[in-house]
Amino acid sequence: MLTTRASLRDGRSWMTTTLLLCGLLIPSLASAQREWAxxxxxxxxxxxxxxxxxxxxxxxxxxxxxxxxxxxxxxxxYFTEASAWPQDWREADxxxxxxxxxxxxAIGRGDLSVWSGHGTGxxxxxxxxxxxxxxxxxxxxxSTTSPNQxxxxxxxxxxxxxxxxxxxxVMDASCSAIEGELDQVWExxxxxxxxxxxxxMAFHNSPDDSDDRLEEFIENIDDGDSNRSAxxxxxxxxxxxxxxxSPMVITFGGNQADALSRHYxxxxxxxxxxxxxxxGGHYYWSFIDNGSC
Numbered sequence: 001m002l003t004t005r006a007s008l009r010d011g012r013s014w015m016t017t018t019l020l021l022c023g024l025l026i027p028s029l030a031s032a033q034r035e036w037a038x039x040x041x042x043x044x045x046x047x048x049x050x051x052x053x054x055x056x057x058x059x060x061x062x063x064x065x066x067x068x069x070x071x072x073x074x075x076x077x078y079f080t081e082a083s084a085w086p087q088d089w090r091e092a093d094x095x096x097x098x099x100x101x102x103x104x105x106a107i108g109r110g111d112l113s114v115w116s117g118h119g120t121g122x123x124x125x126x127x128x129x130x131x132x133x134x135x136x137x138x139x140x141x142x143s144t145t146s147p148n149q150x151x152x153x154x155x156x157x158x159x160x161x162x163x164x165x166x167x168x169x170v171m172d173a174s175c176s177a178i179e180g181e182l183d184q185v186w187e188x189x190x191x192x193x194x195x196x197x198x199x200x201m202a203f204h205n206s207p208d209d210s211d212d213r214l215e216e217f218i219e220n221i222d223d224g225d226s227n228r229s230a231x232x233x234x235x236x237x238x239x240x241x242x243x244x245x246s247p248m249v250i251t252f253g254g255n256q257a258d259a260l261s262r263h264y265x266x267x268x269x270x271x272x273x274x275x276x277x278x279x280g281g282h283y284y285w286s287f288i289d290n291g292s293c
């Protein structure tokens with residue numbers, strides 16, 4: 001079952017509605033070169049948790065597909081296994097030891113930031129936060145938490161250093177976008193992950209350990225899909241009458257009309273300019289419901 005929701009925060013009230021929406025005109029925008037930043041982990045013997053033998057195969061395939069089909073995107077960072085650090089995702093200007101500024105939210109380097117690995121286990125959710133769970137410890141740390149440690153895309157007047165540059169965040173991990181936690185984990189009044197980032201692609205449940213999901217996501221975009229339709233299609237898995245995985249897309253815009261247009265039309269083929277404000281604004285989200293955490 002495909003569900004679409006919206007939320008608005010004006011400092012006093014919060015609203016959720018279910019919407020049926022039609023296509024919108026897409027403005028013509030010039031697109032400068034963008035860079036991706038990717039991390040993955042497969043071996044969880046050090047920090048605990050089941051191994052994920054396909055996580056880095058998943059990102060490998062995605063990177064190859066980007067290189068062959070989306071010429072606007074070039075290589076930024078690619079850190080795997082013990083080289084993937086929890087600190088790379090932590091807000092450098094708010095958290096001691098945070099390194100998001102030079103890496104996953106770096107100006108010119110972290111326009112598309114991707115994590116493929118574990119998230120918070122379903123048995124611990126919902127709990128009002130979400131953890132990226134790494135397999136290898138760095139400086140005694142095995143995880144990074146939202147909302148307390150992750151702020152992406154923040155710019156002038158947004159706070160947290162005003163030096164973020166991220167546009168798209170992909171969390172290919174368990175429980176990374178539970179509907180009841182979006183206001184804490186993702187939305188900027190949390191303040192969560194999406195400060196001025198355009199979209200987050202994540203999961204409402206625990207997805208299978210696929211080796212080609214991220215590659216299919218990029219293939220769908222190359223075929224003409226929006227980010228929303230590409231992620232929902234690639235994230236869900238079906239065989240005959242049985243489907244699993246609950247992919248979700250959450251989109252931020254400066255106001256309701258902006259968020260709506262971005263949600264249904266934003267594409268990695270031609271990224272839009274950033275929203276006018278990193279605070280307040282409006283959110284839309286869509287997910288396929290094959291179970292939740």
